[in-house]
Amino acid sequence: MPSEPSETTSGVGETPLVVDALVQLSFAVQLVLTRVASVHDLSVTQLRLLGILRDRTPSMAAIADVLELDRSSVSGLIDRAERRGLVVRRGSPTDARVTLVELTAAAHTLAAELVEEVSLGLDALLRPSSEADRAALVRLAATLFAAVGPGA
């Protein structure tokens, strides 16, 4: 569980070590995302939304699937994003029930800046690590998504 590095959690062996490392790493990354988002007065969820919409124009239901949120939550999320001029709702030409969500031009520009800032923040985080360990991280994430599928 999320705690201090010193905490040994449960049994013996090295498993708790890896688990702790993962959890701590995850919170450190979330902290970077939170900070970058808040500089632009965005939430992490809106940041994620921008990331998802950069190369797609999904339906409300598809967004709910990717984010693992209820459709009603997505309605509110898109409402707020639309109110801020980040996205537009469009009807689908093939199915009158579905609503497609699209990034505005301004949001595309913003998203590119955010990508840059997140990269800088995470680079700083990784700087003290060796090249080999960073490569291992990439492999680890890759196998992880082969098994689980992309999350967001």
Place this chain on the structure above:
Amino acid sequence: MPSEPSETTSGVGETPLVVDALVQLSFAVQLVLTRVASVHDLSVTQLRLLGILRDRTPSMAAIADVLELDRSSVSGLIDRAERRGLVVRRGSPTDARVTLVELTAAAHTLAAELVEEVSLGLDALLRPSSEADRAALVRLAATLFAAVGPGA
């Protein structure tokens, strides 16, 4: 930025690869935490709180520091945790201004279960990875916290 594995983000080189890997990994871990928490009708924040209080009895201000939250946010957090019988507030013997927060016996039991369930969830996530890559992850997290300091 949080997006799909396929997204190449910005320039050339391998930096965006590592950044994407980190972000995706982070969201995958958060998803596991969210699921474990929700099984017990807890939020991720309450889960974190339990993790922090397992081996400490910090002041409200210390909790705010670790969680990087405003003190007023912590007041509400502890209010809700106390209402659910997870924590107790105690006065400090040395400074009448400070309030110490302590886990209840029931919450200690619960916290142990949560640790176990998070471990299982993350083990499943890591299972397809090689032993060497997992070791690299542990090293990476360790150097990361040597530089940044423990976050939670």
Place this chain on the structure above:
DNA sequence: TATTGTTATACTCTATAACTATA
């Protein structure tokens, strides 16, 4: 009938501002 999306409602989380009590 099943699916898409919305609305109403309620709760958690978070911050800012203003306050009290203690140091």
Place this chain on the structure above:
DNA sequence: TATAGTTATAGAGTATAACAATA
């Protein structure tokens, strides 16, 4: 004066339940 904590208030994020429109 400075620090610890609380309260009031406001807004984001989330879920459940009930609903309308379309397939």
